[in-house]
Amino acid sequence: ERAGVPEAILADGKTPAEVADLAATAIETTGRALVTRIGDETAAAVQERLAAAVPEATVRWDDRSHWLVATTPDFERPDLDAAVGVVTAGTSDAVPAGEAALVVREMGASVTRIDDVGVASLARTIDAVDRLRDQDVLIIAAGREGALPTVVAGLVDVPIIGLPVSTGYGHGGEGQAALSGMLQSCTALSVVNIDAGFTAGTQAGLIARQLDDAR
Amino acid sequence: ERAGVPEAILADGKTPAEVADLAATAIETTGRALVTRIGDETAAAVQERLAAAVPEATVRWDDRSHWLVATTPDFERPDLDAAVGVVTAGTSDAVPAGEAALVVREMGASVTRIDDVGVASLARTIDAVDRLRDQDVLIIAAGREGALPTVVAGLVDVPIIGLPVSTGYGHGGEGQAALSGMLQSCTALSVVNIDAGFTAGTQAGLIARQLDDAR
Amino acid sequence: ERAGVPEAILADGKTPAEVADLAATAIETTGRALVTRIGDETAAAVQERLAAAVPEATVRWDDRSHWLVATTPDFERPDLDAAVGVVTAGTSDAVPAGEAALVVREMGASVTRIDDVGVASLARTIDAVDRLRDQDVLIIAAGREGALPTVVAGLVDVPIIGLPVSTGYGHGGEGQAALSGMLQSCTALSVVNIDAGFTAGTQAGLIARQLDDAR
Amino acid sequence: ERAGVPEAILADGKTPAEVADLAATAIETTGRALVTRIGDETAAAVQERLAAAVPEATVRWDDRSHWLVATTPDFERPDLDAAVGVVTAGTSDAVPAGEAALVVREMGASVTRIDDVGVASLARTIDAVDRLRDQDVLIIAAGREGALPTVVAGLVDVPIIGLPVSTGYGHGGEGQAALSGMLQSCTALSVVNIDAGFTAGTQAGLIARQLDDAR
Amino acid sequence: ERAGVPEAILADGKTPAEVADLAATAIETTGRALVTRIGDETAAAVQERLAAAVPEATVRWDDRSHWLVATTPDFERPDLDAAVGVVTAGTSDAVPAGEAALVVREMGASVTRIDDVGVASLARTIDAVDRLRDQDVLIIAAGREGALPTVVAGLVDVPIIGLPVSTGYGHGGEGQAALSGMLQSCTALSVVNIDAGFTAGTQAGLIARQLDDAR
Amino acid sequence: ERAGVPEAILADGKTPAEVADLAATAIETTGRALVTRIGDETAAAVQERLAAAVPEATVRWDDRSHWLVATTPDFERPDLDAAVGVVTAGTSDAVPAGEAALVVREMGASVTRIDDVGVASLARTIDAVDRLRDQDVLIIAAGREGALPTVVAGLVDVPIIGLPVSTGYGHGGEGQAALSGMLQSCTALSVVNIDAGFTAGTQAGLIARQLDDAR
Amino acid sequence: ERAGVPEAILADGKTPAEVADLAATAIETTGRALVTRIGDETAAAVQERLAAAVPEATVRWDDRSHWLVATTPDFERPDLDAAVGVVTAGTSDAVPAGEAALVVREMGASVTRIDDVGVASLARTIDAVDRLRDQDVLIIAAGREGALPTVVAGLVDVPIIGLPVSTGYGHGGEGQAALSGMLQSCTALSVVNIDAGFTAGTQAGLIARQLDDAR
Amino acid sequence: ERAGVPEAILADGKTPAEVADLAATAIETTGRALVTRIGDETAAAVQERLAAAVPEATVRWDDRSHWLVATTPDFERPDLDAAVGVVTAGTSDAVPAGEAALVVREMGASVTRIDDVGVASLARTIDAVDRLRDQDVLIIAAGREGALPTVVAGLVDVPIIGLPVSTGYGHGGEGQAALSGMLQSCTALSVVNIDAGFTAGTQAGLIARQLDDAR
Ligand SMILES: Nc1ncnc2c1ncn2[C@@H]1O[C@H](COP(=O)(O)O)[C@@H](O)[C@H]1O
Ligand SMILES: Nc1ncnc2c1ncn2[C@@H]1O[C@H](COP(=O)(O)O)[C@@H](O)[C@H]1O
Ligand SMILES: Nc1ncnc2c1ncn2[C@@H]1O[C@H](COP(=O)(O)O)[C@@H](O)[C@H]1O
Ligand SMILES: Nc1ncnc2c1ncn2[C@@H]1O[C@H](COP(=O)(O)O)[C@@H](O)[C@H]1O
Ligand SMILES: [Mg+2]
Ligand SMILES: [Mg+2]
Ligand SMILES: [Mg+2]
Ligand SMILES: [Mg+2]
Ligand SMILES: [Mg+2]
Numbered sequence A, B, C, D, E, F, G, H: 001e002r003a004g005v006p007e008a009i010l011a012d013g014k015t016p017a018e019v020a021d022l023a024a025t026a027i028e029t030t031g032r033a034l035v036t037r038i039g040d041e042t043a044a045a046v047q048e049r050l051a052a053a054v055p056e057a058t059v060r061w062d063d064r065s066h067w068l069v070a071t072t073p074d075f076e077r078p079d080l081d082a083a084v085g086v087v088t089a090g091t092s093d094a095v096p097a098g099e100a101a102l103v104v105r106e107m108g109a110s111v112t113r114i115d116d117v118g119v120a121s122l123a124r125t126i127d128a129v130d131r132l133r134d135q136d137v138l139i140i141a142a143g144r145e146g147a148l149p150t151v152v153a154g155l156v157d158v159p160i161i162g163l164p165v166s167t168g169y170g171h172g173g174e175g176q177a178a179l180s181g182m183l184q185s186c187t188a189l190s191v192v193n194i195d196a197g198f199t200a201g202t203q204a205g206l207i208a209r210q211l212d213d214a215r
């Protein structure tokens, strides 16, 4: 009954062989395997295993956002009538934003990317307001001080999921300032963990499903 | 255009006179004043000021969840076709859960309270599944190790906002274990800060508005 | 030769008698005593001591920003040709902002207060841009997520000293999120410690002196 | 008189030569050498040394759980009448669980592995209840938010040793959320440090010895 | 079926009225109410409520260890054939040690107190070895650097539950050094949270039940 | 209108190709590209791209301070009548000090380096006082305990920007002690994040611009 | 054989009655009772008990440094040929410095106080060099950034024990910056915990005993 | 006048060329160069440089404790009449203990190594008491929970410098538990930072000089 939520395999902390086993099982039982945080060596192992076990599968691998998705030809991705905006402050936010966008798409919602609208050049943020307002839900990725979700929430009334990114060095680096800033925001954000694009995407996907049900 | 979001005044860190001023301004300009984290002394000051300035206002004060709402007779609360569940693990979670429920109601959604379903007696959690599934969105408040939102997310596919509560002592006390556990959850939660019932409520309210629009 | 820098006494961690002794010595040797973080009991002790020891002194006490300044009639405050803006995000920032403004004035620069321009209502921030641009230096006080200095730095090229304020609760509360966010800002800020209005004011005062020299 | 407790050598922070020396001494004096947290290079060094010094020894090396055990032919492992369950939430918990199981077995108790019963699919946890109840003591390994020992403790009355695992990233990552969650658990757990499979195993082994004495 | 584990009410974070309600319900349904971390005001409220609702109950209140136990005349405490030693390093450890001893006794095991054997005067520790060895399980409470459980574990082979106590000031104060030292111990300890006498006692009680079953 | 502030590209967390793209765009639109925290591989990629796209550009790369600046022949660097001192405590401070000096120069101010005047040999610090006093603003880089800015601020009345450096190991290592010491300084410093030479330089540059305007 | 080390009673975390008992026992068995961190209520309880139990004892109580010493008439304090300097940066350091000086005197060494030589007015530090050099050992108390021991160690070759003081607010406050700065010092200091005047004093006393033996 | 304190060069965070330059200067001006925390590559660079610049120098390099000392033939090491004990809990403490011993010897005191007397086998600790008592000062290195200095201080009255070692993993790992345990010790220790063998050695050397003066 949870068919809408992709069963993702988190590759971190598993051997290539273990990930390949889990992926083979996933595709054989559900028609899809979704692996996140996958490195080059593990991606090769998975591809090899799937080529042997499920030769008819289509495999997509994003070596920048570190995900891999494989589906059998007859797998039917859900199709939801809901629009999710995936927003980045700058170039460095691409990895978790990419992971989030992937999951939203796999859950069946449409994704609009709105990139490089960080607050250091506020005019670009403001220029994006109409596109931001057109979405049903926003995932906003930002590192360093992570101010973008707060600023956007002051401009639009769309529910926003803040996605802190592990950029920044020194005190509050590695995304810690962004996370605590989003948790302290004087606007209404909900938040996921640093770099947790998967979680942000799934949460947006679940909201999208409720909207699709309502429409 | 942000009429649906109540302009809340956070009483923490302000003098009673400052809060009373802000509340009087709020009710005069918007027909409603909503104050959170208000102590006894400040509540008295606000009530006195409002009695003088806006004698026709209705004032409700919850001295357990530390909020106060005042409205003029002609204030029209929005009315949204959306159901938010506010869930607690135990008695200690009542304060932020109460704040969250208040905000959701002020934003116009209906609220169902589902209380005392913490995982230490898992049978009660499981018994609540049907009521949990009936909601459009869930706010789940839990302190100590904060496992309840994770367990519920393993049982239902409703979007869940985890609300960590500042219970617990020693290492990870004051809600820190609950917060980090919800951020690390192997299920898909979004999270607000420790005791941030207001934020959880507003976020749920914004989702409720999208659902009301869709219906 | 450091006559321009007021010799301030930090009352925290000293007994009322100790503070009173230090204040009496300061006014007797320099014509001025400046005490920060002074509570009611200590302020009373200082006033009593000064009334006895230097009856001709003028004493000003700000029980909201917790400072006390006493000067002898012949004390000549410096007069600098430089303009410092002291900016707050909201009401809660008044205490350290007041302390900063005091120090700047005691060092002889002129102070413009620009209040309640926090980013949750971005229009007010943007409306303030002209006033912000007119200053030689800005001290910007903000608590919670502390985004205001970053947003202002994206709008004007005046040097900005970020002053994090000890508001906020839960993770990153007590000003910690604001401090780490300002340290991580993707714009160019320098920062002082949480609630360190005195330090921010002195630093702005030293810059004002350099500008006064140059003019 | 502490013959029942294996004298383990922690390889971390020692050179291969140092570990090999310590292992040779251990097997020569007690008939057994047990090394934990051993990497490939050190394992090779130890094997070479033991092959030279104690050629009749049997050496087992687990390159996944990073332990190595060598025994002389006449070494007699104790045999305890007690059953320890070693439980994992998911694949990533295998390393410390394997270390714990090893130590329990070397101390002479019997080990039952109960794997992949993490709370994200609660049905599997509940299905395992009978197997969990059959044990005298449980070691439960879990990473991320570490909720499994809490949930199990709500279902069975067997004493449980929580073993947090260093999975997870971002805030509370590297096992910190799991550790603090287990310490905050609203059920009765005792806990060992993150990844401290050896400690969990020895503690379970000591309880097993008391049970064996009692039987 | 969990009749052996007392249903304890943690008074922290609840109002006196809430605690009194919970205690009345507990005694009415199970014949016993056990409240921990109870302050004077709440203890009075509970006593008053119980006097009215269950006048035949016996109430014991320990205002040093902050617990209260009430039982009906016909309540039968279990009686286990197992010996638990509750050990303190010094006077400051009395509070959590008292809480632990209470729970062990309520679960039916016998308790031996072994007090003031802290390592600063090592001769006293060594003198206690025989008494320590006579126990089936040890709970060892220690604050500051918390070295006592480590030293005892080097002397006896009884399973030990370390109970860190919130003494100490400065860096590592409030029991943090004791907790981290016990988690890092080079001997085999399991640990509970700082001041978590209730958890230590329940864990020891569960082990005692297994021993009682075995005997 | 922010022409005076170089648009820097932070290479950390970007791929070589992304940095090269951003650098090419920067030089094409502004006549200058400034990259910080650039490693060898990325520097090679940028040089190659610029050689192809803007062959007439001059490229300077500092592989010790990890910056790269490229300018077109007709680029006109601003020229400010203001003197910034860049001071180091020891050899280890060279990297962020070099980054700071670069930015100050690119913003047009003159830079004087005052090196190796750390407080462990206080005579050298005192010998430097005249050179320190001659500057309009000081950037003072120091690692370990970071005492140098405090000591200098006790000697001269020039505004000082403290730049903590990520040296030191153990507790307070990686620049954390230096940062917190500068934030706690009993003198008037403003501070930037650990290793944030870019931020310190920009802040000094903005002050220099104000001074240049005033002169 | 450890007669030279006073058996001190730490009053923190003990009830007045417990402290009084321990003090009575100490004076009866050793002729002296030394209590540290004693508040007003406990001091009164101790004085009352000692007046009853050992009426001939002399009791000294320092309500600023929170210690109490009682001795019987025939108690002979040791007399060591060694000079310990107890140095403070400012007024706020008086409490732990007073505790340290007490312990040194009770151990029999002579104490020279060298006060208010903090580095913010470096001339006063330098003026004190001769007095500092005349000591055998120095205890240097400093709060905030805690730079004084580092600066002194750069001027004299006497062994220095750094005593961080719990002054300061915000990040690194409560003595944390001072502690980490002293631990990171690029000179050779040993350090005790924040406010641990007793520990600093005892350590200096033990060194004084070795010097007395050598002389 | 600080001839007794070796001018050490900390290699961490410097390039090989920088270290070689500093070493050449040191030996040319003082007859000795002492480098700590030196890796293989840097050691080679230093040796090459010294072979060219000061061919008559004697170079000793300890690749386990990561130090290098070079002296000219006519360099006269001081010779102090004082005995320093350098004590380790286990094999893993060898690196900082070796650094400490080196510095003590270079300062001219005699060094006795007392190794592997950690408290997990308390009998060995107690067996060492006589050797421990024979020293003028003790440096005691211990990782994990760092209990050894506390236990020894309960047995002997020699001044002890605790040297925490960066062993251990999980919570309190990397020497943090050892450091905080030593700071919290209920005995009288002074402490240096984690792995700061150089600091411990210099502090012991300064005490040794005072003793040599006294003898
Ligand atoms: N990149 C990711 N970040 C956070 N959670 C993830 C990620 N990828 C997968 N997950 C979650 O982690 C679970 C997989 O854990 P595992 O059983 O260890 O493979 C999935 O069911 C998801 O809920
Ligand atoms: N209890 C609360 N927790 C978190 N945020 C709040 C709370 N109450 C109000 N707020 C937010 O804080 C803002 C009020 O800040 P202030 O201007 O300081 O009163 C409101 O606009 C809300 O967005
Ligand atoms: N080394 C640096 N440290 C801190 N901030 C920097 C650094 N270099 C560039 N920046 C800032 O970070 C911004 C670049 O961020 P990005 O868009 O990620 O390249 C620039 O506009 C600068 O304000
Ligand atoms: N291993 C070490 N740990 C701590 N401090 C050291 C160490 N080696 C040298 N030092 C100190 O650091 C100073 C060298 O710093 P630097 O100028 O960066 O080489 C020396 O004067 C020593 O006081
Ligand atoms: Mg909004
Ligand atoms: Mg679900
Ligand atoms: Mg700007
Ligand atoms: Mg149970
Ligand atoms: Mg043992």
Ligand SMILES: [Mg+2]
Binding pocket: F152, F153, F154, F155, F156, F157, F158, F187
């Ligand atoms: Mg100055």
Ligand SMILES: [Mg+2]
Binding pocket: G152, G153, G154, G155, G156, G157, G158, G187
């Ligand atoms: Mg010195």
Ligand SMILES: [Mg+2]
Binding pocket: H152, H153, H154, H155, H156, H157, H158, H187
């Ligand atoms: Mg001793």
